[in-house]
Amino acid sequence: MPNIASILKAEISRVARKEVRAEIETLKKASVAHRASIAELRRQVGALEKELRRVAKGTTRAAPAADSDNETEAGTKRRFSATRLAAHRAKLGLSAAIYGQLVGVSGQTIYHWEQGKARPRAVQLESLAAVRELGAREVAERLSA
Template sequence: MANIAALLKSEIARVARKEVRAEIESLKKASAQQRGAIAQLKREVAHLQKDLRLTRTRAGAAVALSPAAPAAHQPSKRRFSAARLAAHRAKLGLSAAAYGQLVGMSGATIYNWEQGKSRPDGQQLSRLAALRAMPRSSLVALANP
């Protein structure tokens, strides 16, 4: 009886290993394809970075990125002044939270900008500039629906 149990146990282990091996093979193939895709993407990024460096050196300055590129990567020529931000918000008579809603940020973030504890990035500077360009009546209407 012990021989039958041992044989059954070894046969179950063999079949289980065979099933696991079949599953692992498909995963190995998928992994190899993904590694190949990642390698291709890395080559493309390296090529694009090389082209960008060449373009920058030809232009002698930073290159204006295409409009389809994310705004966070575009160089910003805007300057930021914490005092001007605070003055603009005070002129509108808005709380930091209300002003933050217009910019798409929290009131605490606006407060930190005004206190000089942090600075907005390029995309946020663009939003602030757009707010400054809008008439006061539209901003107050947007802030107080």
């Protein structure tokens, strides 16, 4: 006659395995569903990124055409160099605050431009170009006026 303890242990083990198997099946089904939804979301993100690139490419093509109209009206397109701005200010021997008065901005803005933390807008580039064309005497006259 077999030992009751070993039979009881075997039966408990069998029932426990059956319960665990049932739980694992539900978890596997949930995992498959989650993986499918993740794959679908990745496809959607890929499609949206592709469309975003297409739209961005279309706007960059349209933007130069609009800029060329502005160039003909305003003259030539201006370029900006932080080191040249600093060199011009040093050549004139002006502080950033005084140079900013000539351009029409604050001294802090001049510092930010020179350090490359910010870039001037188109209108400010025109003001910078106008100041750049001035000599030391003309700058002194403007400051005294």
